[in-house]
Amino acid sequence: MRYAFSTLGLPGAPLDRSAALAAAHGYEGLELRAHPEEALHPGSPKADRAAGLRTLTAAKVAVLGVAGYARVAAPGEDEPVLAELHALVRLAADLEAPYVRVFPGGAEQPESAADAHAVRRLAAAAPFAERHGVRILLETHDSHRTGAATARVLDRVGQDGAGALWDVLHTWLAGESPAESRRALDRHLGYVQVKDVASAQQLTPLGLGAGVLPLAEAVAAAPREGWLCWEYEKRWYPGAAELPGQLARGREYLEALVERGAGTGTGAQAE
Numbered sequence: 001m002r003y004a005f006s007t008l009g010l011p012g013a014p015l016d017r018s019a020a021l022a023a024a025h026g027y028e029g030l031e032l033r034a035h036p037e038e039a040l041h042p043g044s045p046k047a048d049r050a051a052g053l054r055t056l057t058a059a060k061v062a063v064l065g066v067a068g069y070a071r072v073a074a075p076g077e078d079e080p081v082l083a084e085l086h087a088l089v090r091l092a093a094d095l096e097a098p099y100v101r102v103f104p105g106g107a108e109q110p111e112s113a114a115d116a117h118a119v120r121r122l123a124a125a126a127p128f129a130e131r132h133g134v135r136i137l138l139e140t141h142d143s144h145r146t147g148a149a150t151a152r153v154l155d156r157v158g159q160d161g162a163g164a165l166w167d168v169l170h171t172w173l174a175g176e177s178p179a180e181s182r183r184a185l186d187r188h189l190g191y192v193q194v195k196d197v198a199s200a201q202q203l204t205p206l207g208l209g210a211g212v213l214p215l216a217e218a219v220a221a222a223p224r225e226g227w228l229c230w231e232y233e234k235r236w237y238p239g240a241a242e243l244p245g246q247l248a249r250g251r252e253y254l255e256a257l258v259e260r261g262a263g264t265g266t267g268a269q270a271e
Helices: 015-024 047-059 078-094 111-131 147-157 168-173 178-188 214-223 245-266
Strands: 002-006 028-035 062-071 098-103 135-138 162-167 189-194 226-232
Touching: 002 062, 002 245, 015 028, 015 047, 015 135, 015 245, 047 062, 047 078, 047 189, 062 078, 062 189, 062 226, 078 111, 078 135, 098 168, 111 135, 111 147, 135 147, 147 162, 147 178, 147 245, 162 168, 162 178, 162 214, 168 178, 168 189, 178 189, 178 214, 189 214, 214 245, 226 245
Parallel strands: 002 028, 002 226, 028 062, 062 098, 098 135, 135 162, 162 189, 189 226
Antiparallel strands: none
C-alpha cells in the first residue's frame, strides 16, 4: 500500500512545505487541490508547473492526483466542462500525475439526465486523458454518492481513461458498506480517499481513527498495491485541528490497518 494526503488540509501552503511534510512523515504522494487559491492550478504557467515538479521530485514525493472541480453530470453545455477537463488533464500530465479528480454535480435534475451528461462528457474526454497518460476519476460524491451510482456511469463509459475515486465518507453517508462499494467499483477504482468525522451531522474533520467511519473495513477492501489518500478538509473547516501535527499518527494508523487486513487475509487483491 502507498500513502498520500490532500493539500486541502494545508490551505494555501507553498508546495515545498507540503512536499517536505509528506517526505518527513512517510507519505509517498500528494493529492494537489487544483484551485487558484493554491500553488498550482489549471491557470498556472508552464514555468510554475516545471518548478513545482522539480520541487516534488527533489523531495521524492509524487503527485498522486490533481483534484479538480469540474462537474461532469451538471446541466448545461458540454464545451465548458470538456475544456475544464482538458485543462486538468494537461496539468496532471505536466506534473506526471496519473489521476485527475472530478465531481458529478448532477443534483436537482432527473437521475437519467445526470447520468447521460456524465457518460457523454467522460466518454468524450477519456481518449484525450489516455493520450496524456492520465485517468479521469469520478469521485463518489453529491449526486452520485455511492459506488453503485458511480459505477452505473462508468460502466456505460467503458473506457480506461475514466475511472472512480472512492471517497469513504460519502459512500458511508449514503448507507453503502465498504464491501458493497468495493464490489460496485471493481475495475473502475483508481484510489481511495480516507478521512474521519464524529457523526453524519458533525463533519468537522478528525484524526484518523478518532471518529465513526468504517476505516478498517474500507482499508481491508482496498487494493493491496493501491493508494490510500487522507483528505483532511481543513479548508472547509478552519476550526479543525492543524494537519501537520497529525500526519505521523495518521500514517501509522493506516499502516496498522493494512497490516491487520494482511494478517487476517481479508484484503482485496490489487487489480
